[in-house]
Amino acid sequence: MKVTFPHMGHLHVPLRSFFAALGVETVVPPPIGRETLALGTRYAPEFACLPLKVNVGNFLQAARMGADTVVMAGGVGPCRFGYYAQVEREILRDLGVKLDMVVLEPPQGHWRELWLGLRAITGGADLKAIWRAGKLAWRKLTALDELERELHRVRAREATPGASTEAWRKIVDRLDRAEAVSEVEEVARQGKALLAAIPRREDDDVLRVGLVGEIYTLLEPAVNLEVERVLGEMGVEVERSIYLSDWVKTNLVFHSLHLRDDREEYRLAAPYLGHFVGGHGLESISFTIRYARAGLDGVIQLAPLTCMPEIVAESILPKVSRDVGIPVLTFMLDEHASEVGMRTRLEAFCDLLRERRRRKERFLVGARDAAADLRE
């Protein structure tokens, strides 16, 4: 058996590690590129949301490299993701591509099926081995997420554009190759040092922008046109509303135990959106409010074109933006999105944010002077 899976950001690192630790051979699809998108758009439904198209591209490329089994997650609605695997299976079948699909459905309280699914792929590995493999994979994931947060801080301040991205590539590569938890700890330490050693600019004039939106577009640089890197190199520190490890915690651990750790999001969003709408639509609202309160300069919403939860959020965000006083820019992405177009809009947005900041500072200085006058 040769197992493959869809790409989403650095998900392949923990997944490959998990399977390798259990002795299962994996085929990581080539990094998402032109060819992936071309295959996806050719064979996936025209109006499907972008992640499905990229999945299909990933699978076809992996099949060419000898993969025979796809592992992916399922879902229970209301969003399209919960039926992706079924549609993808039909597409592959009609193309005559021999790929078995193993769909791990979220447990909803029934762990048995998930467990059986895992056993099937891992060739009947025992619980202890799965636990150990899971622990290593989880540690890799959390290390990646921690270091990526650091990367965002450093990138906005680097003296030579590209220096931190270079370091990040090395870090991902080393984490990918680590074979034990202790090794992951070591690489994480080195990684931190590597990022800390990057020469910074003299000034500390950075804008802070929050990224909200649909999980796949947030996590996959190849479909968001590397918006984080582009912003970072424009001197913008980004804060992202979703990290993969948080998502795993919320959805796989808490929800399956019928616990919630997202009450706060519902509470924050309530004046604007009184119900969950699938995906991360509600979080796009609540995080915009969080970011405004934390004093960030602006918010960018990212989503695939036709993404239902994010269209709900997009309809409401202008009101939120006015009420809490933070500019919001929306990008709806599809396979035709152009880097040039995005860069132009980002530059204009940053100009606006800088101008707002200057005005606010002038206002504050003015207010301080006025207060001083009054005291005299």
Add this chain to the structure above:
Amino acid sequence: MRIGIPRALLYYHYYPLWLTFWQQLGLQVKSSPPTNKEILNQGVSAAVAEACLPVKVFYGHALHLAPQAEFLFVPRLVSAEPGTYICPKLMGLPDMLRHAGKKLPPVISPTLNARCGPRAWELAFIRTAAVLGFGARQAERAWKVAVAEQARYTAKLGEGKTPLDVSEGAEDDDRSSRKALLVLSHPYNLFDDFVSLGLIRRLRARGYRVITAEMLPGRVIAEEAARLPKALFWSLGRLILGAGGYYLRSGGVVGIIHVVSFGCGPDSLVGELLERQARRFGKLPFLLLTLDEHTGDGGMVTRLEAFLDMVEWRGAS
């Protein structure tokens, strides 16, 4: 008190229930007129560009009603049957409308969620009535009448009538002698004569009997839907794939037309599954019609004519 109910989205499915309930409580109920150019334009300019056509049309109806009503009734439709949803957008619809930055009367939006138990809809209606000052007893009575009205309507659909026929009191369609076409779509596309560019009228004028998913018994839909590789969690999609599967297997129609709105999320996948199924069976001609705010009569008529020619040519050979 005058309550406005936009004639859009699932109004076409639930209007007997919604209208009757409020009328029974003595409210004056005002629906918007059938969609027209002005309503469409109003909706298109008020909604975000990425929204699907039916949501845009809905905005238009709500804005049209706004000056004429003290309240707007816009339920939050989460689920109509246990284990299913309808569409993420309908779960956020009342909030989208409220925050669209338009002058609107208060929006009343009970959460209708059959996943919360068999009486969830009823309780939501009773609670909403309480907010407007009606007692529980009175509301329960109104609910019973409304449910009976809805059942009568559903039964009429089972007799081969479309919601338009029912509301216009059309005579019984001749059921046996004419060739039938299966037309699959969401009720708010098909039964909005303006949005669907009179599709049903056109087909009937060409001598076809029109069958829609609503005309099939729920049992048949459920049986067909059970064949899907995984339970489909969209109830409208289940209806489409259930009816489509049934006729692909059993014949009885000379062709299938699937009508989708530009930008519809669920149908991008449901339509794909349907089309692949139709291709595999390979027996029935299949036409996909996409509706958007720019669809001119011309383009659709040409495609429809070509399709019907094919249907007739096959019938002759």
